[in-house]
Every structure is written in C-alpha cells, then in structure tokens.
Amino acid sequence: MIEVLRFALLGLGPGAIYGLFGQGIVLVHRGAGVLNFAHGAMGMVSAFVFLDLWQGSGWPVLIALAAAIAFSALLGAATHFFVMRPLQHASAVIRMIATLGVLTVLQEAANIKWGSEEQLVPQFLPQRVLRPASTLVIGEDRLILLGIAIALTATLWSVYRYSRFGKATAAVVENQRAATALGWSPNVISLVNWTLGAALAGAAGCLLAPLSGVQIQTLTLMVIPTLAAALIGGFESFPLTLLGGIILGIIESEAARYVSTPGIARSVPFVVITLVIVLRGRSLPVRGFLAERLPAVGSGQVRPITLAVVVATLGIVAWLAFPTTWLEAGTTMLATAITLLSLVVLIGYAGQLSLGQYALAGLGALIAARLAAHGWPFELALVIGVLGSVPIGLLFALPALRARGVHLAVITLGLGYSLFLVILNNTTYTGYAQDAQLGNMHFLFWNIDATSQPLHYFLFVLGAMVVAGLAISNVRRGRAGRRLIAVRTNERAAAALGINVLGTKLYAFGLAASVAALGGICLGFRSPSIVYTDLYDVFASITAVLMAVIGGVGYIAGVLFGMTFAKGGLGTLINPLIGGFDRYIGLVSGLLLLAVLRVNPHGLALKHVEAVHVVGRLVFRHRSREETRRDVAGADAVRATMPALSPATLEIDDITVRFGGVVAVQSVSLAVEPGMVVGLMGPNGAGKTTLVDAATGFVRPSSGQVRLGGERIDQLPAYVRARRGLIRSFQGLELFEDVTVRENLLAASDGHEWSALLTDIVWPHGAALPPVTAAAVREFGLEEDLDRKPEELSYGRRRLVGIARAIVAAPSVLLLDEPAAGLSQSERHDLSAMLRQIATSWGIGILVIEHDTAFVLDLCDRVVVLDFGRLIADGTPAQVREDPGVRTAYLGKPAAEVAHPGVGARP
Numbered sequence: 001m002i003e004v005l006r007f008a009l010l011g012l013g014p015g016a017i018y019g020l021f022g023q024g025i026v027l028v029h030r031g032a033g034v035l036n037f038a039h040g041a042m043g044m045v046s047a048f049v050f051l052d053l054w055q056g057s058g059w060p061v062l063i064a065l066a067a068a069i070a071f072s073a074l075l076g077a078a079t080h081f082f083v084m085r086p087l088q089h090a091s092a093v094i095r096m097i098a099t100l101g102v103l104t105v106l107q108e109a110a111n112i113k114w115g116s117e118e119q120l121v122p123q124f125l126p127q128r129v130l131r132p133a134s135t136l137v138i139g140e141d142r143l144i145l146l147g148i149a150i151a152l153t154a155t156l157w158s159v160y161r162y163s164r165f166g167k168a169t170a171a172v173v174e175n176q177r178a179a180t181a182l183g184w185s186p187n188v189i190s191l192v193n194w195t196l197g198a199a200l201a202g203a204a205g206c207l208l209a210p211l212s213g214v215q216i217q218t219l220t221l222m223v224i225p226t227l228a229a230a231l232i233g234g235f236e237s238f239p240l241t242l243l244g245g246i247i248l249g250i251i252e253s254e255a256a257r258y259v260s261t262p263g264i265a266r267s268v269p270f271v272v273i274t275l276v277i278v279l280r281g282r283s284l285p286v287r288g289f290l291a292e293r294l295p296a297v298g299s300g301q302v303r304p305i306t307l308a309v310v311v312a313t314l315g316i317v318a319w320l321a322f323p324t325t326w327l328e329a330g331t332t333m334l335a336t337a338i339t340l341l342s343l344v345v346l347i348g349y350a351g352q353l354s355l356g357q358y359a360l361a362g363l364g365a366l367i368a369a370r371l372a373a374h375g376w377p378f379e380l381a382l383v384i385g386v387l388g389s390v391p392i393g394l395l396f397a398l399p400a401l402r403a404r405g406v407h408l409a410v411i412t413l414g415l416g417y418s419l420f421l422v423i424l425n426n427t428t429y430t431g432y433a434q435d436a437q438l439g440n441m442h443f444l445f446w447n448i449d450a451t452s453q454p455l456h457y458f459l460f461v462l463g464a465m466v467v468a469g470l471a472i473s474n475v476r477r478g479r480a481g482r483r484l485i486a487v488r489t490n491e492r493a494a495a496a497l498g499i500n501v502l503g504t505k506l507y508a509f510g511l512a513a514s515v516a517a518l519g520g521i522c523l524g525f526r527s528p529s530i531v532y533t534d535l536y537d538v539f540a541s542i543t544a545v546l547m548a549v550i551g552g553v554g555y556i557a558g559v560l561f562g563m564t565f566a567k568g569g570l571g572t573l574i575n576p577l578i579g580g581f582d583r584y585i586g587l588v589s590g591l592l593l594l595a596v597l598r599v600n601p602h603g604l605a606l607k608h609v610e611a612v613h614v615v616g617r618l619v620f621r622h623r624s625r626e627e628t629r630r631d632v633a634g635a636d637a638v639r640a641t642m643p644a645l646s647p648a649t650l651e652i653d654d655i656t657v658r659f660g661g662v663v664a665v666q667s668v669s670l671a672v673e674p675g676m677v678v679g680l681m682g683p684n685g686a687g688k689t690t691l692v693d694a695a696t697g698f699v700r701p702s703s704g705q706v707r708l709g710g711e712r713i714d715q716l717p718a719y720v721r722a723r724r725g726l727i728r729s730f731q732g733l734e735l736f737e738d739v740t741v742r743e744n745l746l747a748a749s750d751g752h753e754w755s756a757l758l759t760d761i762v763w764p765h766g767a768a769l770p771p772v773t774a775a776a777v778r779e780f781g782l783e784e785d786l787d788r789k790p791e792e793l794s795y796g797r798r799r800l801v802g803i804a805r806a807i808v809a810a811p812s813v814l815l816l817d818e819p820a821a822g823l824s825q826s827e828r829h830d831l832s833a834m835l836r837q838i839a840t841s842w843g844i845g846i847l848v849i850e851h852d853t854a855f856v857l858d859l860c861d862r863v864v865v866l867d868f869g870r871l872i873a874d875g876t877p878a879q880v881r882e883d884p885g886v887r888t889a890y891l892g893k894p895a896a897e898v899a900h901p902g903v904g905a906r907p
Contacts, residue, residue, distance in 0.1 A: 006137075007253045013142035015249020016149040017208050019242035021226035022233065023149075023156055024200030028076075029235040030160065031169045031193020034084060034095050035406045037413075037542075038102035040223030042198050043205025045106055046072035047214045048114050050206045051121055061124050069202040075106070076198020080191045086598045088187075091293050093353060096406050097549055098597050100542050103220065104590030107539070110216050112583060118215035125210070145207060146246075152200075153242045160238070169193065221538065224417050225252075227410045228270060231277070262428075263421030270414035277403045277411060294351050296602040297485060297554035297738050298609055300476025311466055318458055327454040329572045331526055334461045336566035338468050339519030340548045340559040342512040345472060347545075348554035349481060350508035351488030352400050353409045355541050356416020357516045360396070362424045362536025364389040364517020365524035369438060370431070372525075378441045378448075386517045392419070393513020397506045417538045424532040438528055450526045461522045468515055469556050471761045475511070476556075478764025479756040482747040484508055485739050492698065493734040497748045497809050498722035507757050543567075543586065546593045552603025554738075561604040565589035647674040647843050648709035648725055648812040650695070655704035657687070657694050657869075664690045665701075665869045672813050672845040677835060679860035680849045681880075683889055687869040688849045689731060692815050696728050697721045708813065723752060725812030729819065731849075733802045735790040741801050742769070742786040748809040749773045773808045779834060780804045795822040803831070807838065813845040814838075820855050828852070832859045853890075857881060865889065 021043065028036045050068035053059040059067070079102055087095050125141040160166035171179040172189045180186060205219055212218055225248055232244025255265035318327065339361050346352050368385030372378055399411040423429050440449045443460055450457040475481045486494035487504045495501050524530040545553075547565050552558030564570040571585035600606060650672040657665040665687040672678045680688050693699035695706050697718030706714040713721050722728075736744050749770050750756075756765060769777065769786075777783060780800045790798050803819050819835075820828045832855060839846050850856045856863060857877040865873035865880060867889040873880050880886055 003257070004254065007257045008250045009138045009142075011250035011253030012146050012246065013139070013211065013249070014252060015246035016142070016145040017204060017211070017222075018225050018229045018245030018248055019149040020145075020152065020204035020207065020245075021201060021222055022229040022241040022245050023152060023238055024197040024204070025226055025230040026233060026235055026238055026241050027156065027193055027200060028197035029230070030173060031197070032080070032084060032190040033092060033173055034099065035092075035227075035235065035410070036197065037096065037099040037223055037227075037409075038079070038106060039197070039201045039226060040205075040220045041103045041106035041110075042072050042075050043201040043208070043222060044214075044216055044219035045075065045110055045205075046202030047121075047205040047209040047219055048110060051119060051209065051214050055122075065203075065206055068206050069199050072202025072205070073195045073199035076194040076196075076201075077191060079198070080194040083594055083598075084190065084194065085187060088190075090597070090601060093294060093405055093409075094597060094601050096409065097545065098594060100546060101590045101593035101597070103223075104543065104546060104586060104593070107216060107220055108584070108587035108590060112587070114216070116216055118213045118218070120213050121209040123210040125207075141210075148207070149242055149245075153238045157238045165189075165192070217537075217539070221417070224270075224414055224538070225266075228414060231407070231410055261422065262426050263418070263423075267418035267422055270411070270418050274399050274411055274415065277399055277407060293737075294347070294488065295549070295552065295554050296606060297348055297488075298476070298552075298556060298558075298605075300473040300481060300556065302470065302473050307466070311462065315459055315462065318455060318462075322455070322458075324454050326573060327458045328526070329569050331450070331454070331458045331461050332523070332572075333563040333566050333569040334458075334465045335519055335522035335526070336544075336547070336569065337519075337559040337563040338461075338465050338522055339516050339544060340551070340562050341468050341472050341556065342516035342519065343544060343548040343553055344556060344559065345475070345484075345515060346508055346512040347548065348558075349476060349484040349488060350505065352397075352505060352508055353405065353412070353545075354396065354416075354509075354512070355409050355413035355538075355545060356396060356419065357512065357544055358520070358536045358540035359416035359419040359424065359538070360389050360393055360513045361516040361520025361523065362532050363392055363419065363520070364514075365520040365530055365536070366424065366430060366532065367517075368521045369524060369530050372438050372441070373431070378443055382443075382518075382521060385521050386514045389513045389517035390510045393509045393516075394506055396513070397509030400505050400509065401502050413538065413541070416541050420537055424536055430530075430532050438525060438530075441525065451528055457526070464518060464522055468518060469559075472515070473556055474762065474764045475760050476764075478760030479746075479750045480507065480760040481764070482739075482743055482750060485743070486736055486747045489736040489738050490734045492718075493730065493736065494747075495698075495718040496696065496722055496728050496730070497805070498719050498752055499747070500719050500752070503754075511761075543589065546589055549601075549603060550589065550593050550596050552605030552609075555603065555605040555609055557609055558603050558605035565592070646709065646725065646812055648845070649673045649707075650726065650813040650845060650847070651705075651707040651710075652691070652695055653705045653707065655691065655694050655706070656702045657690050657699055658702045663869055665694065665866075667704075668866065668869075668871050669704075670864050670871075670874065672847050674812070674843045674845050675839050676862065677839050677846045677848060677860045679856035679863040679877075680847055680866070681851075681853065681856055681863060681886075682866035684851075686866040686889075688866055689817055690869075691866070692728060692817060692847070692849065696726055696815065722809065725810070726815070727806050727809045727811035727813070728815035729802050729806040729817055731817040731821070733790075733798055735798060735802055735805070737790050740787050740789055741782060741793075744790065744801060744805050745769065745773050745777070745786075745808050748805045770808075772810065776804045776808045796824065796827055799823060800827075800831075807844075811844055813847070815847045815849075817849045818851065819848060820850055820852050828855055835859060 021039065025036060025039050028034055046068045049071050050064050053064035053067055054061055083098050083102060084095060087098055123141065125144050128140040129137050130140055130143070131137050160169060168179065168184045169189055171182065172184060172186045176186045208219070229245035229248055230241050233241030251268050252265050255268045259265060339357060342357050346354050364385040367388040368381040371381035371384060396412055396415055400408050403411060440447070442448065446456065447453050448456045448460045483499050483504045486499055487501050491501050520536065523535060547562035548558065550565065551560065551562030565585060567582065567585055571582035574581045596603065653669050655665055655668050656663070668691055670678065682688050690699060694701040697716065701714065705712055708724055708726055713724060713726070736747060749772065777786065782801065782804060785793060785797060790801060793801065799819065799822050803816060806814060806816070820831055823831060835846055836859060838844055848856060848860065860877060863875065863877055863880040864871065865886050872885040872889060873883040
C-alpha cells in the first residue's frame with residue numbers, strides 16, 4: 001500500500017501539468033467551439049522562447065516567463081484572426097483539421113529555428129524534498145505545480161460561471177445570433193478565449209520545461225494526454241479536466257511501477273478514455289443531431305483508357321530516363337499515396353476521422369518485415385502483413401461505434417500513439433537493424449530489391465498504387481460504397497433503410513487498415529532495414545490527414561495531389577534547384593492546408609475532377625439518358641405489382657416513452673393493417689414523431705410492445721426492424737446530400753448481403769435501377785432528377801425523393817412523417833392519390849403523420865389523434881372530425897370541455 005501511495009504522489013506532478021494544459025483546451029472549446037490540436041505546439045514554442053530569453057539573453061526568470069506567455073497569447077490571437085475567423089462558418093471537423101495545420105506550421109518552424117535536439121532547462125521552482133510520512137517523499141515543486149493548477153482551475157470556474165464575460169461566452173456558444181442581438185460580438189468572445197487558452201498553453205509549457213527538457217516532439221505531444229484529460233471533463237468542465245489530468249498522471253505513474261513493457265504506462269490512460277467514451281456514447285445519434293458536413297466525395301468513376309495511357313507513359317519514361325534519385329522520390333510519393341487512400345475510405349467515404357493510420361501502416365510493415373527477415377517469400381509476407389493489420393484496425397473501430405467527430409479523432413490519435421509506443425518503438429518486436437535485414441526481394445520471380453533495382457521497385461509500387469486505387473474506386477461505385485456514404489451522411493437515415501451502421505463502420509476501418517498496411521509495406525521496404533520510429537510516428541498520421549485534405553479527401557485523384565508533400569518526395573527533386581527545400585516541405589504543406597481550407601475545403605482535386613466530369617457528361621450525356629430511359633422502360637408493368645416484403649400488420653401496444661421525468665408518450669396503442677392508410681394527428685409536441693421513433697427502434701420505450709406480423713420486434717435494433725419491413729421517412733427529410741438521387745434510391749433498394757463488401761472490391765454492383773425502383777421513379781416523376789444531388793432540387797422535389805426512397809426499400813409497413821410538408825396544393829393532391837394507389841395495389845400499410853387536417857381526413861381510412869402524449873381519439877375520419885377532444889386540442893378550448901384531458905409534458 002505504501003508503494004502505491006508513493007507512486008501516486010509521483011504522478012501528481014505530471015497530472016498537474018496535464019490539468020494546466022487541459023484548462024486551455026477547455027477554454028478554447030468553450031469560447032470558440034474548436035478542439036485545438038495545436039495546443040501542445042503553442043506550449044512548445046513558448047518554452048523555447050522562455051529558454052532563449054532566460055538563458056540566452058539573460059533576462060530575469062519572471063520577466064522571461066511573462067514574455068514567453070505573452071508570445072503564446074499572441075499566437076492564439078493570430079490563430080483566431082488568420083485561421084479560425086475565416087472558417088467560422090465551416091464545420092467543427094474542418095476547423096479541427098485547421099488546428100492540425102497550425103500544429104504542423106509551428107512544429108516545422110520550430111524545427112527550422114531551434115532544431116530537433118533536446119535542450120535542458122534549469123529548475124526555477126524550489127527543489128526541497130518533503131516527507132509527509134517516513135516512507136513517503138514528494139518534491140516541493142510538484143506541490144507548487146498542483147497548487148497552481150488548483151488555483152487556476154478555481155479562478156476559471158468562478159469567472160466563467162459568475163462573470164458577465166463567462167455568461168456571454170456560454171451565450172455565444174449556445175446561440176450566436178441571440179448573443180449578437182444582446183450586444184455580444186462572437187468574434188470578440190472567440191478572440192479573447194483563443195488568446196487566454198494559448199496563454200495557458202504557454203504557461204504550462206514553460207512550467208513543464210525544467211521537468212522534461214525542451215524538445216519539439218515531447219512538448220508537442222503533450223496535446224495527447226491533455227486532450228484525454230479534457231475529454232474526461234467533456235471539454236466543458238474545468239474541475240473535471242483537472243481531476244482527469246491528475247488521474248491520468250497517477251495511472252501513468254502506477255503503470256510505470258508495475259508494468260515493465262515499454263510504452264504501456266503511457267498507453268493505459270487511453271484505454272481508460274476509450275472505455276469511458278464507449279460507455280458514454282450512443283450507437284445511433286439522437287433526433288436533431290446534425291452530422292458534420294464533410295468535404296465533397298467523388299463518384300469513383302474510372303476512365304480505363306486514360307488510366308492505361310497514364311500508367312504506361314509513366315512506366316516507359318521511368319524505364320528510359322528517370323535517374324535513381326527521381327525513382328526513389330517517386331517511390332516515396334506513390335507509397336504515401338497508397339496510405340492516403342486509406343483516409344479516402346475512412347474520412348472521405350465513411351466520415352470517420354482517424355489520426356492513427358500511420359501506426360497501422362507501420363504495423364503492416366512490421367509483420368511483413370519480420371516474416372521476410374526470417375526467409376518467408378515476399379508475396380506471402382505482403383499478404384499476411386496486409387491482412388494482419390485488419391484486426392487492429394477493427395480495434396480502432398470500436399470507439400467509432402459510439403463516438404463521432406472530434407471525440408473519435410482524439411481517441412484514434414491516442415490509440416495510434418499507444419500502438420507506436422508499445423510495438424513500433426519497442427525493439428522486442430521490431431528487432432535491431434542488424435537483426436531485421438529484409439534481404440533480396442522478389443515478387444513473382446521478379447527482382448524488386450529497392451537498393452539494387454530501384455526501377456523495378458518503383459514499378460512494383462506503381463502497380464500496387466493502381467491496384468489499390470482501382471479497388472477503392474470499385475468500392476465507391478458498388479453497394480458497399482453506397483452504404484459507406486449513407487453512414488457518412490446520416491446514420492439515422494441509413495439505419496432506417498436497413499443498413500447496419502455499426503457493421504459498415506467496422507468494414508470501413510478494416511478496409512482502411514489493410515490499405516494503410518499496403519502503403520506502409522511499400523514505404524518501409526525501400527531500405528534494407530526499416531526504422532519504424534522515423535517513418536510511422538504520430539506526426540506522420542497527422543501529416544497524412546493534412547495531405548489527404550489538401551488533395552481532396554473524398555477523391556481518389558486527391559491522393560495524387562497530396563502525395564507531393566511527402567517528405568523525401570517532391571522536396572527531394574526540388575532540392576538541386578532550391579537548396580535545402582526538403583527542410584521546408586512540412587512547413588509549406590501546413591501553410592497550404594490552411595490556404596486550401598479557406599479557399600476550397602474540398603481539396604485541389606475538386607476542380608480537376610469537375611472539369612473531367614463536365615467533358616464526360618458532354619460526351620456520354622446521350623448514353624446516360626438512354627440508360628435512364630431503359631431503367632424506367634416497362635416500369636408501368638411492374639408498378640401495379642410491386643410487392644411488399646410480405647403483408648404484415650404493425651401493432652403498437654401500450655407504448656410509453658419517458659425522457660427522464662418527462663412523459664412523452666403514455667400508453668398509446670394502434671394498429672396498421674395491410675392496405676390501410678392510418679393518419680396520426682396532433683398539435684406540435686403531442687408525441688407523434690416520438691411514437692414512430694419508438695416503433696422503429698430509434699427511441700427505447702419505457703414499456704409496451706411493438707409487433708410486426710404478430711412477431712415482437714421491440715428488442716431489435718432499428719436496421720433489423722427495417723429489414724423486416726418497417727420502413728420510415730423523416731420529418732427533416734434526412735437525404736444523403738453528398739450523392740445523387742439515383743444513389744439515394746439505390747442505397748434503399750440494394751440488398752444487404754455481406755458478400756457485397758468483398759465482391760465490390762473486385763467487381764462493383766452497377767448503378768442500374770432495379771425494376772421496383774424504376775417503377776417508383778416513374779410514379780413520382782423523378783426521371784430528370786436522377787443524376788442531380790438533392791441540394792439541387794426544390795424542397796417539394798426533395799420531399800418526393802424522401803418518400804420514394806422509403807418506398808423502394810420494399811416495406812410491409814410504411815411510416816411517413818409529414819410527407820406533404822412544403823408541397824403545393826396540386827402536389828398534395830397527387831401525393832394523396834399515389835399513397836392510396838400504393839396502399840391498395842401493393843398491399844402496403846401506411847401510417848401518415850401530418851398537420852394538414854384536410855389531407856389526412858381525405859386520405860386515411862382511420863385517424864388516431866394524440867395530445868400531450870396521450871391518445872384522445874381513434875376512429876374514422878368522420879368520427880374524428882366531430883370529436884370534441886380533437887377540437888379542443890386544435891382550437892384550444894378550456895380544459896373542462898375536454899373529454900380526455902392530456903397529462904405529462906410535450907416532448
């Protein structure tokens with residue numbers, strides 16, 4: 001027990017530093033809504049400035065400390081003015097990526113200015129050793145740091161809780177427009193918080209310098225445990241962030257005492273954080289959750305002739321003219337491009353932000369290298385290395401099952417760093433250079449040794465790049481790609497169409513891990529032995545995201561632009577013209593990222609791809625129209641016979657839904673039979689959508705049952721209920737905005753076979769409309785809209801697309817939430833006729849939520865009315881029209897006149 005207490009006391013110092021750094025993270029997040037990944041880099045620069053002024057220029061320690069903190073505050077203000085303010089209307093993910101660009105700029109600039117060597121800093125805090133007990137000791141400086149952290153936390157908590165500025169900050173974050181109306185400038189609030197947050201980073205960096213020394217990588221990486229501490233505080237609470245930092249410091253200290261494996265001590269906290277996030281998160285977002293709008297995504301179309309000409313030309317020129325230096329640089333860029341393809345899958349297609357891909361690339365290289373060093377054939381080592389990374393990639397996916405956006409970025413950064421510390425930075429696994437010689441490599445009896453045959457290895461990597469690019473383009477064009485895009489765009493809508501959101505995320509991480517491993521192998525095998533710490537560290541993962549975003553993370557062609565910023569790539573070729581340019585390539589990439597995000601966050605590839613598509617549309621427009629006409633030809637023949645999954649009755653029996661102490665739906669029962677149209681009416685907040693959410697699996701009811709075809713389904717997840725035939729639309733449309741109407745409909749009508757996830761890599765399922773989908777297109781008059789994106793359509797057309805998408809999923813029961821909203825009177829009449837035709841001819845039971853009383857009463861066979869979560873009427877349209885309780889709910893008559901008074905509260 002004494003030993004445990006001793007190491008717990010030793011962990012107080014690092015814990016206090018984590019807490020100090022963490023307060024700045026929380027400050028910026030609370031005041032500007034941004035997760036600042038450059039926080040550690042700001043502290044690093046401040047520490048160097050402090051050391052220069054104190055030791056280099058002879059300034060008094062306190063004055064040097066104040067000047068260094070002020071310099072860091074200026075960095076924060078500059079970040080707000082030149083980076084964040086121009087991006088104030090961008091998504092949180094884009095702004096977070098911008099902070100990665102700031103991190104890179106500061107790190108590369110510091111490397112140019114001060115170099116990468118560690119510099120020792122004399123201690124300026126008291127050094128006495130205190131003995132709280134005979135067997136326990138603690139340094140006075142650790143207690144001072146803890147005291148500073150506690151005092152600062154108390155001050156920040158008080159200021160942001162009770163001062164006018166603190167309340168204004170909360171108001172701006174909650175509602176910028178309302179805060180502006182009250183006289184508060186969001187830009188001023190953000191500026192002050194950025195300045196204060198950066199000043200805190202500078203103070204923490206200076207205080208840490210005597211304990212750890214001043215070294216670029218060490219101080220910059222402080223952002224990782226700092227983000228973990230802030231994550232415990234929910235990026236909002238100052239006290240919980242300090243507590244989280246102290247807990248992390250103690251856990252690290254205890255792990256260092258009891259675990260001998262290198263890296264484990266610094267990795268344990270991230271395992272804890274991952275568990276916290278998994279337990280705290282949700283498998284599906286709640287209603288009202290707005291997914292981040294990510295950069296645009298490409299279509300995955302490939303022009304085979306163009307590709308063949310480009311590859312053949314590049315290969316011939318390399319064969320005839322490229323010098324060795326150019327071949328080596330080209331190999332580096334192509335290997336980097338393969339790794340960037342994994343980010344196209346993960347971020348571009350699936351919308352899952354990962355900052356740990358180079359750790360997975362290094363793992364694949366390690367597996368293949370160890371096998372090759374022991375005499376395994378390179379082909380077999382390559383395959384095992386690629387496949388061996390997949391299970392670890394799936395482990396990375398586990399937090400993504402319940403975390404999203406910036407939270408997922410924090411976790412993957414921590415997991416990637418942990419993988420690097422425990423495995424790639426551990427000679428127990430990597431071996432020493434002399435023990436890990438790769439030997440002379442052959443691929444299919446062809447000598448591709450990078451040292452003796454650089455041209456052959458270049459051609460091999462070029463071939464690997466082409467194969468990987470074609471595989472990813474196939475995925476994008478097939479059923480797997482449509483599932484990925486659906487999940488990226490709207491998880492709730494994807495689940496409502498029967499798409500397994502969790503399984504799709506696992507697939508994305510697994511596929512991305514295998515692609516990253518292929519790139520890591522190609523990158524590592526350029527040398528006779530691999531130096532893992534140089535190639536696959538955490539900064540390589542961060543730089544990879546920057547390169548992918550610069551090029552266009554949603555486009556396969558984007559990796560060709562992004563790869564030019566790889567170290568050892570284009571910079572090496574420019575070196576003879578501009579001496580030492582390779583030193584500046586990282587700085588240039590960081591600055592270019594910030595410029596690209598400001599001008600065109602979709603990346604450099606967008607304009608080029610759009611130009612190619614314009615030409616393609618002009619050339620192949622006739623073919624596209626012919627395909628559309630062929631798709632819908634004969635639709636009239638199947639329109640009248642479109643089958644449901646199977647005729648079934650939906651029974652909602654005594655459903656109650658509570659949100660804490662609020663009763664949103666209380667003991668409601670209703671049934672929807674095949675061929676019947678049931679209307680669900682009620683004032684705003686009556687619980688109509690909540691009832692549908694409970695029936696379809698998006699809300700867990702407190703009591704009651706849901707049956708479909710006599711079988712209970714209330715314990716099944718939403719996507720399984722959809723596959724059983726319970727399909728819904730959404731009040732807010734929730735279309736897949738990043739793809740065309742055609743792909744929206746195909747995502748709904750595609751089968752759900754798992755085999756598609758593998759077969760699409762080789763041969764994607766085409767974009768031809770199935771007969772049932774073609775019938776729906778003809779029914780709703782969407783022929784001219786198939787190749788347009790939803791955002792290009794009027795609201796009324798978008799509404800029709802949402803209904804058509806639900807219908808082509810072949811439902812047994814169809815639940816439509818305000819289908820007539822935004823439609824003209826004639827469109828409402830046509831929609832009513834279509835829904836009646838569908839119910840009568842196709843045997844689909846339909847439940848319609850609608851505020852248009854005339855629409856419901858004219859269309860429906862039966863009407864159910866809710867008010868305050870309780871059922872107040874259930875009968876034919878004529879009966880409901882005359883019901884006094886319904887009149888009271890809609891006209892607001894005195895409660896005494898209500899036959900069935902509602903209780904509870906509106907959801």
